[in-house]
Amino acid sequence: MSEIDWKSLPALSSLRAFELTARTQSFAAAARALNVTHAAIAQRVRSLEADLGVHLVRRAGRTIALTEAGQRLSRHLTEGFETIAAGIAEVKADEHSKPVHVTTTVFFSQLMLLPRLEVFSRECPDIRVSVTPTQDIVDLTSQDVDFAIRASPTPPDWPGMRIEPLITSDLIIVGAPALLDGTIPPLQDLPWIWTEGSETEEAVLRAFGLHLETLRNADFGVTSYHISLVRRGLGVSMFPEVFVRDDVASGTLRQITPPTKISVTFYAVTPVGPVRPQAQIFLDWLKQNLGRDT
Amino acid sequence: MSEIDWKSLPALSSLRAFELTARTQSFAAAARALNVTHAAIAQRVRSLEADLGVHLVRRAGRTIALTEAGQRLSRHLTEGFETIAAGIAEVKADEHSKPVHVTTTVFFSQLMLLPRLEVFSRECPDIRVSVTPTQDIVDLTSQDVDFAIRASPTPPDWPGMRIEPLITSDLIIVGAPALLDGTIPPLQDLPWIWTEGSETEEAVLRAFGLHLETLRNADFGVTSYHISLVRRGLGVSMFPEVFVRDDVASGTLRQITPPTKISVTFYAVTPVGPVRPQAQIFLDWLKQNLGRDT
DNA sequence: TTGAAATGATAGAAAAAGTATCATGTCTGA
């Protein structure tokens, strides 16, 4: 089909007013359907008639009737607008049924997200959530990700992203009870588990007054295993308090309050632009529930 | 198909902007096609995305690409808008091809309109004209009449009608040469031809100082025949000068300047509302040419 | 690395659409 010459089309609002007028056979009814006054409709229809140079509606006292031209035009308009409305409905429905897509670290998803998802799905059964654990920061705009969750000591400033704090937690040091039985040796003498080369981790260790050069490291190279290594008594490590709250409460892990108080905040990172309602709901729910026990 | 829920539809102008953006794959190109700035388009598309809560366009530096949802929506939009555009084109084309429809008296159409139509159709070959001679004033709005031509001594005030003077002409008295040979007898003694009972005609006769009670009348009852009766020498009568200018010039009729000068104006009467361009052209042409010789 | 051509952002101007109101016309039912 040929291209549309938009410049020669009348105002779309006039077409809409006329379409409704035609279907309802009344300015007043059309006005009600659009939540405007009858005058607005009448003006729009008059302007359409003037644009086309054609009488579309025959006014006869209290009632109106379409002219022959009006009837033909209205048939086209109804069909066209219905096509458009159907397309919008389709996109909306589709968008609604898609799960909320969150991406975060393996760590956060394992310890914080997954345990809470069951609760959320009970509270909001019609909102599905899918989590993609990634170590790297994925390109949120090109992937279909609703938001990411990232840790940072200070609010990050990423252009084109909306940043929202989710939860703040102090970093604490934990170890297996076996390792920390009786009197606790100086931190410097304990076996540690950290990602060698990670600037943020090492900066924190230094802030705790440790000397990395002489510190033992039992790391295997996979950050997400650290928690299991610690649980198995292979060393101590630091985590946000909320990550290990359950372990500490149940006695699986024992907590050492570090000499320096350092906290980390987890931020929700949303691409600029529209946020899907479901995503917002889940995000709000997270804010409420991340601090609570599972 | 189900009714359209207009209230849940986004702004139509946003849909239009997006449709063009989708087809041109560029805000800038869409802007050019609509004769607006790129900012206008970008704003509209952003607002559409916000309305739907869906990303439709993926911005990547200097280029853009549609998301999957954007592609699906754009297909619907293009189809819908094309349907609408086609309907408008159809109505316009149809309206254009219809002849200009004029209604007036038999008299005016015979003496003034028909002789000039040939000239007009030579000058504007693509505008057809149809004349419906009627004595009565037809309902212009319910019939498909572009305009009527009516005579009146003063500008008439018809509600719902646009009145435009076409030509003004003095009423003169004419008779066949045979009847007015040699010395012309007093008007009161001549045989007259007028529509008995017509208030306007009789008022004019009285204004000429004639006494109707004693005036001879050769009327047959059909006003449009008067001119032939006069030509055949059966009596004298009064006409707007322009009606009989040719007769007088050619000597078919002889003119008597009446004692009182009375003029009559012919008005074009157009129903309020849109005027078709062709009708306006013909009307303007008439204004220019009614005063000229045929 | 410089210019052309996109998009992004946004305050303020312009245009479009709508409201409020009053007038008029026409059915309907007491």
Place this chain on the structure above:
DNA sequence: TCAGACATGATACTTTTTCTATCATTTCAA
């Protein structure tokens, strides 16, 4: 046949929407 409900007509004024003008930033290509 008269009042009242309900429709359209007309229009000054207000509100909302849309667009412009402008400047910044990004990208691509010569």
